[in-house]
Amino acid sequence: MPRFLLVVFLSLLPVLCLAQQPVEVWTYHLTPPFKVNASQGLSQDFVDLLNNDPANAGRFRFQLTELPRKRLDLQLERGSPGVLLWATPQFFTAELTANARWTQALLHDQQSFVSLPDLAFEYDRPRSLKGLILGGVLGYRYEGLEKEIASGAIRRQNVHTDLQNLQKLLSGRIHTLLIAQSTLLYYRQSEKLGDLYISEKPLYQFTRHLLITNNLGKAASDYLDGFLAALPSNPHWQIILNHYGLQSMAAHD
CATH class of the missing domain: 3.40.190.10 (Periplasmic binding protein-like II)
Structure with a gap:
């Protein structure tokens, strides 16, 4: 050089x-x-x-x-x-x-409860989930509901992904699901999900x-x-x- x-x-x-x-x-x-x-x-x-x-x-x-x-x-x-x-x-x-x-x-962001409009679910404390099937994602903890889930007072069914949960909801196999609002907004834009109802009260923000x-x-x-x-x-x-x-x-x- x-x-x-x-x-x-x-x-x-x-x-x-x-x-x-x-x-x-x-x-x-x-x-x-x-x-x-x-x-x-x-x-x-x-x-x-x-x-x-x-x-x-x-x-x-x-x-x-x-x-x-x-x-x-x-x-x-x-x-x-x-x-x-x-x-x-x-x-x-x-x-x-x-x-x-x-x-x-x-x-x-927030953890939102999502359901179908004809069976709209409005969250009001854990007891409002009695008798319903709640969709969750494996490995996720839902603050404020874990005690009732562990005791069986809330029936929780798990899948691997949020999209699988949404598909279960659309097929009527669960009553409501929990999903981060950020994830829900993304899927509502990227997937043809149809009408969904979001509880006015989230699990938490x-x-x-x-x-x-x-x-x-x-x-x-x-x-x-x-x-x-x-x-x-x-x-x-x-x-x-x-x-x-x-x-x-x-x-x-």
Whole structure:
């Protein structure tokens, strides 16, 4: 390499290294709309939005990593640097998040009861489910109902996916089901589900945030703060929300 080019390369090396700084982005939400298939979903689109953001200017390479919840908890316990997508504060202990901080809410969500219009179910405390078959998803816990489910007071039938649950409801094999509003909105846009009734009272409401570890580094942390402050007015974010049917869930504060 000519001496002049070598000098130029060495002078640019710090900038090139900075441009390659990787940032791990974790998700344990592996169902629609967060993951639609191996390469598509809200999580991947959000990471792409970060990487293509002009304010990023190539300084950070955000890399999506899918983790089961137990492995995610281990990452947080170890103090590994990273960013967690779509997390809800009440689903994490203060000890587990002691070395991280919550951002403002990105999405407002809820666990909704869905039924058919001609047999519309309106939730009013666990006892309102007496005599009905509740559709659930294997491995999911439904806060506020677990005691009655364990005792048999609530009859719960499980399937592997939310879409299977919706198909069971449409075929009349269950009376009502529980599903995250974000998932329901996605399927109502992507599938021909027909008319459905959503209980005015959900099982519970919650918000989805980012969790940013304290040891991520000041530069990346400051960049994320600026990105999130501008997110509600980001037209590319609005396009993504529209694509998954989530416009009504977007947080604006």
